[in-house]
Amino acid sequence: MGLEQRVEELERRVGELEGERRAERRAVVRQADLWALTRLEEQFAELGIEDGGVLFAGSVRLPAGEQYGWQMGFSTDDLLADDGSEAADRLAALGNPVRLRLLREILGGRRTATELTALEGVGTSGQIYHHLRQLVAAGWLHAAARGRYEVPAGRVVPLLVALATTRR
Template identity: 65%
Template sequence: MELEQRVADLERRLAALEGARRDTSRLDGSDFWALNGLKEKLSELGAEGGGILYTGSVRLPTGEPYAWQMGALTEGLLETDWTTAAESFAALGHPVRLRLLREVLGGLRTAAELAELDEVGTTGQIYHHLRQLTGAGWLHTPGRGRYEVPPARVVPLLVALATTRP
Protein backbone atom coordinates (compact mmCIF):
# COMPACT_ATOMS: atom_id res chain seq x y z
CA MET A 1 0.00 0.00 0.00
CA GLU A 2 2.85 2.40 0.81
CA LEU A 3 4.33 1.87 -2.67
CA GLU A 4 0.97 2.56 -4.31
CA GLN A 5 0.67 5.82 -2.35
CA ARG A 6 4.17 6.87 -3.35
CA VAL A 7 3.46 6.14 -7.03
CA ALA A 8 0.18 8.06 -6.82
CA ASP A 9 2.02 11.03 -5.26
CA LEU A 10 4.62 10.92 -8.04
CA GLU A 11 1.91 10.79 -10.70
CA ARG A 12 0.20 13.85 -9.16
CA ARG A 13 3.50 15.72 -9.12
CA LEU A 14 4.21 14.77 -12.72
CA ALA A 15 0.75 15.95 -13.80
CA ALA A 16 1.33 19.25 -12.00
CA LEU A 17 4.69 19.66 -13.70
CA GLU A 18 3.25 18.85 -17.11
CA GLY A 19 0.60 21.49 -16.61
CA ALA A 20 3.03 24.10 -15.32
CA ARG A 21 4.81 26.62 -17.49
CA ARG A 22 8.21 25.23 -18.42
CA ASP A 23 10.82 27.93 -18.06
CA THR A 24 14.18 26.19 -17.91
CA SER A 25 15.99 29.52 -17.69
CA ARG A 26 14.97 29.70 -14.01
CA LEU A 27 17.61 27.95 -11.98
CA ASP A 28 16.42 28.94 -8.53
CA GLY A 29 15.33 25.36 -7.93
CA SER A 30 11.63 25.94 -7.37
CA ASP A 31 10.60 23.82 -10.35
CA PHE A 32 13.50 21.39 -10.26
CA TRP A 33 12.55 18.83 -7.61
CA ALA A 34 14.25 15.98 -9.46
CA LEU A 35 17.37 18.04 -10.10
CA ASN A 36 17.54 19.11 -6.47
CA GLY A 37 17.23 15.49 -5.36
CA LEU A 38 20.01 14.50 -7.74
CA LYS A 39 22.25 17.26 -6.43
CA GLU A 40 21.67 16.07 -2.87
CA LYS A 41 22.52 12.50 -3.81
CA LEU A 42 25.65 13.58 -5.70
CA SER A 43 26.75 15.62 -2.70
CA GLU A 44 26.27 12.57 -0.44
CA LEU A 45 28.39 10.52 -2.83
CA GLY A 46 31.06 13.22 -3.07
CA ALA A 47 30.64 13.24 -6.85
CA GLU A 48 32.08 16.65 -7.65
CA GLY A 49 31.93 16.07 -11.40
CA GLY A 50 28.17 15.74 -11.36
CA GLY A 51 25.86 13.16 -12.80
CA ILE A 52 22.68 12.54 -14.71
CA LEU A 53 19.35 10.99 -13.78
CA TYR A 54 16.44 9.92 -15.88
CA THR A 55 13.31 8.33 -14.58
CA GLY A 56 9.75 7.70 -15.56
CA SER A 57 6.42 6.24 -14.59
CA VAL A 58 4.56 5.13 -17.70
CA ARG A 59 1.29 3.41 -18.50
CA LEU A 60 1.23 2.23 -22.10
CA PRO A 61 -1.94 2.27 -24.24
CA THR A 62 -2.12 -1.49 -23.54
CA GLY A 63 -2.43 -0.72 -19.81
CA GLU A 64 1.00 -2.05 -18.89
CA PRO A 65 2.66 0.06 -16.19
CA TYR A 66 6.40 0.72 -16.07
CA ALA A 67 8.39 2.58 -13.44
CA TRP A 68 12.10 3.00 -13.99
CA GLN A 69 15.07 5.07 -12.88
CA MET A 70 18.68 5.26 -14.03
CA GLY A 71 21.52 7.46 -12.91
CA ALA A 72 25.19 7.73 -13.82
CA LEU A 73 28.15 9.78 -12.72
CA THR A 74 29.51 12.20 -15.31
CA GLU A 75 33.05 10.92 -14.88
CA GLY A 76 32.06 7.38 -15.81
CA LEU A 77 30.11 8.55 -18.84
CA LEU A 78 32.93 10.71 -20.16
CA GLU A 79 35.55 7.98 -19.69
CA THR A 80 33.66 5.10 -21.30
CA ASP A 81 34.04 4.06 -24.95
CA TRP A 82 31.14 5.77 -26.70
CA THR A 83 31.51 3.70 -29.85
CA THR A 84 29.77 0.83 -28.07
CA ALA A 85 26.58 2.92 -28.16
CA ALA A 86 26.64 3.24 -31.95
CA GLU A 87 24.63 0.06 -32.64
CA SER A 88 21.89 1.12 -30.25
CA PHE A 89 21.65 4.61 -31.74
CA ALA A 90 21.83 3.25 -35.28
CA ALA A 91 18.89 0.95 -34.62
CA LEU A 92 16.80 3.99 -33.67
CA GLY A 93 17.99 5.96 -36.68
CA HIS A 94 15.41 4.70 -39.17
CA PRO A 95 11.82 6.00 -39.35
CA VAL A 96 10.36 2.53 -39.95
CA ARG A 97 12.12 1.14 -36.88
CA LEU A 98 10.77 3.95 -34.73
CA ARG A 99 7.30 3.28 -36.13
CA LEU A 100 7.63 -0.43 -35.35
CA LEU A 101 8.68 0.35 -31.77
CA ARG A 102 5.73 2.70 -31.34
CA GLU A 103 3.34 0.07 -32.69
CA VAL A 104 4.77 -2.64 -30.42
CA LEU A 105 4.35 -0.33 -27.42
CA GLY A 106 0.81 0.31 -28.62
CA GLY A 107 -0.08 -3.38 -28.60
CA LEU A 108 0.83 -4.84 -31.98
CA ARG A 109 3.09 -7.69 -30.94
CA THR A 110 3.37 -10.14 -33.83
CA ALA A 111 5.26 -9.85 -37.07
CA ALA A 112 1.99 -10.56 -38.91
CA GLU A 113 0.26 -7.60 -37.20
CA LEU A 114 3.20 -5.33 -37.98
CA ALA A 115 3.25 -6.50 -41.63
CA GLU A 116 -0.34 -5.26 -42.02
CA LEU A 117 0.71 -1.65 -41.35
CA ASP A 118 0.90 0.81 -44.22
CA GLU A 119 4.26 2.21 -45.30
CA VAL A 120 6.52 -0.14 -43.34
CA GLY A 121 7.76 -2.11 -46.33
CA THR A 122 7.71 -5.72 -47.39
CA THR A 123 7.69 -8.63 -44.97
CA GLY A 124 11.41 -9.12 -45.61
CA GLN A 125 12.12 -5.47 -44.86
CA ILE A 126 10.06 -5.64 -41.67
CA TYR A 127 12.00 -8.69 -40.48
CA HIS A 128 15.25 -6.87 -41.26
CA HIS A 129 14.16 -3.92 -39.09
CA LEU A 130 12.94 -6.23 -36.32
CA ARG A 131 16.33 -8.03 -36.33
CA GLN A 132 18.14 -4.68 -36.06
CA LEU A 133 15.97 -3.63 -33.11
CA THR A 134 16.32 -7.02 -31.43
CA GLY A 135 20.09 -7.10 -31.93
CA ALA A 136 20.41 -3.66 -30.33
CA GLY A 137 18.22 -4.68 -27.38
CA TRP A 138 15.26 -2.42 -28.18
CA LEU A 139 13.05 -5.48 -28.76
CA HIS A 140 13.05 -9.04 -27.51
CA THR A 141 11.07 -12.08 -28.51
CA PRO A 142 9.23 -13.77 -25.63
CA GLY A 143 7.77 -16.28 -28.08
CA ARG A 144 7.99 -17.23 -31.72
CA GLY A 145 6.91 -14.32 -33.88
CA ARG A 146 6.08 -12.07 -30.90
CA TYR A 147 7.95 -8.91 -30.04
CA GLU A 148 8.08 -6.74 -26.93
CA VAL A 149 10.09 -3.77 -25.79
CA PRO A 150 12.01 -5.06 -22.73
CA PRO A 151 10.74 -3.41 -19.53
CA ALA A 152 14.14 -1.83 -18.83
CA ARG A 153 14.03 -0.17 -22.27
CA VAL A 154 10.52 1.39 -22.21
CA VAL A 155 11.40 4.53 -20.23
CA PRO A 156 14.86 4.98 -21.85
CA LEU A 157 13.21 4.80 -25.28
CA LEU A 158 10.71 7.50 -24.31
CA VAL A 159 13.55 9.57 -22.78
CA ALA A 160 15.51 9.26 -26.04
CA LEU A 161 12.48 10.49 -27.95
CA ALA A 162 11.92 13.34 -25.50
CA THR A 163 15.51 14.54 -26.01
CA THR A 164 14.77 15.19 -29.69
CA ARG A 165 12.18 17.87 -28.88
CA PRO A 166 13.31 21.50 -28.92
Protein backbone atom coordinates (compact mmCIF):
# COMPACT_ATOMS: atom_id res chain seq x y z
CA MET A 1 0.00 0.00 0.00
CA GLY A 2 1.44 3.34 -1.06
CA LEU A 3 1.78 6.42 1.11
CA GLU A 4 -1.18 8.16 -0.54
CA GLN A 5 -3.47 5.17 0.08
CA ARG A 6 -2.32 4.89 3.68
CA VAL A 7 -3.06 8.59 4.31
CA GLU A 8 -6.51 8.20 2.72
CA GLU A 9 -7.19 5.16 4.93
CA LEU A 10 -6.08 7.05 8.06
CA GLU A 11 -8.26 10.02 7.15
CA ARG A 12 -11.23 7.70 6.65
CA ARG A 13 -10.68 6.05 10.06
CA VAL A 14 -10.26 9.39 11.84
CA GLY A 15 -13.47 10.60 10.17
CA GLU A 16 -15.32 7.53 11.43
CA LEU A 17 -14.01 8.04 14.96
CA GLU A 18 -14.96 11.72 14.93
CA GLY A 19 -18.42 10.80 13.64
CA GLU A 20 -18.85 8.28 16.46
CA ARG A 21 -17.79 10.86 19.04
CA ARG A 22 -20.20 13.44 17.62
CA ALA A 23 -23.00 10.87 17.77
CA GLU A 24 -22.09 10.04 21.37
CA ARG A 25 -22.07 13.76 22.29
CA ARG A 26 -25.45 14.24 20.59
CA ALA A 27 -26.85 11.30 22.58
CA VAL A 28 -25.59 12.79 25.85
CA VAL A 29 -26.96 16.23 24.96
CA ARG A 30 -30.28 14.66 23.93
CA GLN A 31 -30.57 12.88 27.28
CA ALA A 32 -29.77 16.07 29.19
CA ASP A 33 -31.79 18.55 27.14
CA LEU A 34 -34.69 16.27 26.26
CA TRP A 35 -35.03 14.50 29.60
CA ALA A 36 -38.83 14.42 29.40
CA LEU A 37 -38.76 12.90 25.92
CA THR A 38 -36.17 10.34 26.97
CA ARG A 39 -38.28 9.33 29.99
CA LEU A 40 -41.45 9.22 27.88
CA GLU A 41 -39.83 6.91 25.34
CA GLU A 42 -38.67 4.65 28.18
CA GLN A 43 -42.18 4.63 29.66
CA PHE A 44 -43.77 3.72 26.31
CA ALA A 45 -41.24 0.92 25.88
CA GLU A 46 -42.01 -0.41 29.39
CA LEU A 47 -45.74 -0.37 28.60
CA GLY A 48 -45.23 -2.02 25.23
CA ILE A 49 -46.62 0.95 23.31
CA GLU A 50 -44.84 0.63 19.98
CA ASP A 51 -46.38 3.55 18.12
CA GLY A 52 -45.35 6.14 20.70
CA GLY A 53 -47.58 8.92 21.83
CA VAL A 54 -47.95 12.33 23.36
CA LEU A 55 -47.69 13.50 26.96
CA PHE A 56 -48.39 16.96 28.21
CA ALA A 57 -48.06 18.15 31.73
CA GLY A 58 -47.82 21.33 33.70
CA SER A 59 -47.36 22.82 37.11
CA VAL A 60 -48.97 26.25 37.05
CA ARG A 61 -49.46 29.09 39.51
CA LEU A 62 -51.97 31.65 38.22
CA PRO A 63 -51.75 35.37 39.03
CA ALA A 64 -54.68 35.03 41.46
CA GLY A 65 -52.68 32.43 43.42
CA GLU A 66 -54.31 29.15 42.39
CA GLN A 67 -51.92 26.35 41.67
CA TYR A 68 -52.56 23.41 39.34
CA GLY A 69 -50.58 20.31 38.54
CA TRP A 70 -51.81 18.09 35.74
CA GLN A 71 -50.72 15.57 33.14
CA MET A 72 -52.34 13.53 30.40
CA GLY A 73 -50.96 11.08 27.88
CA PHE A 74 -52.33 9.53 24.70
CA SER A 75 -51.00 6.88 22.35
CA THR A 76 -50.56 7.78 18.69
CA ASP A 77 -53.10 5.12 17.68
CA ASP A 78 -55.73 6.59 20.02
CA LEU A 79 -55.21 10.11 18.72
CA LEU A 80 -55.32 9.08 15.07
CA ALA A 81 -58.41 6.90 15.60
CA ASP A 82 -60.45 9.80 17.03
CA ASP A 83 -62.99 11.20 14.55
CA GLY A 84 -62.02 14.74 15.56
CA SER A 85 -65.48 16.29 15.84
CA GLU A 86 -65.18 17.06 19.55
CA ALA A 87 -61.63 18.36 19.07
CA ALA A 88 -62.79 20.58 16.21
CA ASP A 89 -65.54 22.11 18.37
CA ARG A 90 -63.16 22.77 21.26
CA LEU A 91 -60.49 24.24 18.98
CA ALA A 92 -63.07 26.35 17.15
CA ALA A 93 -64.08 27.91 20.46
CA LEU A 94 -60.46 29.08 20.84
CA GLY A 95 -60.36 30.43 17.29
CA ASN A 96 -61.48 33.93 18.19
CA PRO A 97 -59.15 36.60 19.61
CA VAL A 98 -61.84 37.97 21.94
CA ARG A 99 -62.47 34.51 23.42
CA LEU A 100 -58.75 34.00 23.93
CA ARG A 101 -58.51 37.35 25.66
CA LEU A 102 -61.48 36.52 27.89
CA LEU A 103 -59.83 33.22 28.86
CA ARG A 104 -56.53 34.98 29.63
CA GLU A 105 -58.35 37.60 31.72
CA ILE A 106 -60.23 34.90 33.65
CA LEU A 107 -56.99 33.00 34.29
CA GLY A 108 -55.50 36.32 35.40
CA GLY A 109 -58.19 36.83 38.05
CA ARG A 110 -61.02 38.73 36.36
CA ARG A 111 -63.81 36.26 36.95
CA THR A 112 -67.12 38.12 36.83
CA ALA A 113 -69.11 39.18 33.81
CA THR A 114 -69.04 42.74 35.16
CA GLU A 115 -65.23 42.75 35.24
CA LEU A 116 -65.07 41.29 31.74
CA THR A 117 -67.54 43.76 30.22
CA ALA A 118 -65.44 46.63 31.63
CA LEU A 119 -62.49 45.59 29.43
CA GLU A 120 -61.77 47.68 26.35
CA GLY A 121 -61.90 46.09 22.93
CA VAL A 122 -63.95 43.00 23.79
CA GLY A 123 -67.32 44.21 22.53
CA THR A 124 -70.70 44.82 24.05
CA SER A 125 -72.01 42.92 27.04
CA GLY A 126 -74.22 40.88 24.68
CA GLN A 127 -71.20 39.94 22.55
CA ILE A 128 -69.21 39.03 25.65
CA TYR A 129 -72.00 36.79 26.95
CA HIS A 130 -72.17 35.13 23.52
CA HIS A 131 -68.43 34.36 23.68
CA LEU A 132 -68.69 33.15 27.26
CA ARG A 133 -71.55 30.77 26.33
CA GLN A 134 -69.44 29.31 23.52
CA LEU A 135 -66.50 28.78 25.87
CA VAL A 136 -68.77 27.13 28.44
CA ALA A 137 -70.31 24.86 25.78
CA ALA A 138 -66.85 23.80 24.61
CA GLY A 139 -65.74 23.02 28.17
CA TRP A 140 -63.11 25.76 28.45
CA LEU A 141 -65.14 27.62 31.07
CA HIS A 142 -67.49 26.77 33.90
CA ALA A 143 -70.25 29.20 34.83
CA ALA A 144 -70.18 29.54 38.60
CA ALA A 145 -72.76 31.41 40.68
CA ARG A 146 -73.73 35.05 40.05
CA GLY A 147 -72.09 35.63 36.67
CA ARG A 148 -68.75 34.29 37.80
CA TYR A 149 -66.67 32.22 35.38
CA GLU A 150 -63.77 29.84 35.95
CA VAL A 151 -61.55 27.69 33.82
CA PRO A 152 -62.18 24.19 35.22
CA ALA A 153 -59.14 22.82 37.06
CA GLY A 154 -58.71 19.99 34.56
CA ARG A 155 -58.70 22.44 31.65
CA VAL A 156 -56.13 25.00 32.91
CA VAL A 157 -53.02 23.13 31.77
CA PRO A 158 -54.60 21.87 28.50
CA LEU A 159 -55.60 25.46 27.69
CA LEU A 160 -52.07 26.68 28.31
CA VAL A 161 -50.72 23.79 26.22
CA ALA A 162 -53.09 24.77 23.39
CA LEU A 163 -51.81 28.34 23.61
CA ALA A 164 -48.20 27.12 23.74
CA THR A 165 -48.66 25.15 20.51
CA THR A 166 -49.20 28.43 18.67
CA ARG A 167 -45.74 29.69 19.62
CA ARG A 168 -42.95 29.40 17.10
